[in-house]
Amino acid sequence: MDDDKLLNLIMMCIPLSLVSFGGGQTIIASLQHQTVDVQNMLSGARFTDLYAISRAAPGPGTMIVSLVGWEVSGLLGAVLATLAIFVPSSILICAVGSYWQRHRGRPWAIAAEKGLAPVAVGLIFAGVFAVGRSAQFSPVELATTLVAGAILLRTKVGPYPLLAAAGALYFALSIAGQV
Numbered sequence: 001m002d003d004d005k006l007l008n009l010i011m012m013c014i015p016l017s018l019v020s021f022g023g024g025q026t027i028i029a030s031l032q033h034q035t036v037d038v039q040n041m042l043s044g045a046r047f048t049d050l051y052a053i054s055r056a057a058p059g060p061g062t063m064i065v066s067l068v069g070w071e072v073s074g075l076l077g078a079v080l081a082t083l084a085i086f087v088p089s090s091i092l093i094c095a096v097g098s099y100w101q102r103h104r105g106r107p108w109a110i111a112a113e114k115g116l117a118p119v120a121v122g123l124i125f126a127g128v129f130a131v132g133r134s135a136q137f138s139p140v141e142l143a144t145t146l147v148a149g150a151i152l153l154r155t156k157v158g159p160y161p162l163l164a165a166a167g168a169l170y171f172a173l174s175i176a177g178q179v
Contacts (some may be wrong), residue, residue: 006073006080008039013065013084020089024061026120028127031064032134041072044134051131062086140173 012034016027028051035041042050050071054064062085069081103109137145148162 002073005041006077009041009069009072009077009081010084012039013081014088017085017088018092020062023120025127026123027062028064029123029130031068032130035068036134042068044136046071048131048135
């Protein structure tokens with residue numbers, strides 16, 4: 001086990017925990033940048049794989065950190081990374097929560113909530129961009145993603161029929177030798 005990698009992972013997760021406004025998806029871009037580009041803990045493709053697994057599994061989006069910890073340092077890495085991502089923000093919420101609830105209707109609190117909403121949305125889009133960049137989409141994969149997103153936004157078709165249709169399309173293309 002590489003103690004430096006484990007310490008770097010913990011020291012990376014603690015600040016991410018404290019700035020995850022809007023949920024776990026808001027830290028994906030920073031997590032990808034740190035683990036792939038800065039710390040070289042993972043390849044871009046491996047990060048994308050772990051991201052896909054974390055999104056397919058039930059639970060919060062920040063569970064990707066547990067998978068990254070597992071990759072870096074096994075079970076101990078997974079446990080410590082999970083604690084480093086959840087404990088600091090939980091302590092902060094407990095410390096600030098009751099104060100916030102008492103002052104929730106005040107103009108400054110309303111302004112803060114309205115101001116943080118676009119920040120959260122921007123961080124989520126940054127995460128989408130970071131994962132897409134790491135995935136190194138082919139033109140067919142990019143087109144599939146854009147078409148699926150448009151269908152989900154514009155129709156009442158759910159994600160499961162789309163997954164089945166995309167799977168069938170990719171299967172047919174692979175048999176035809178096109179993918």
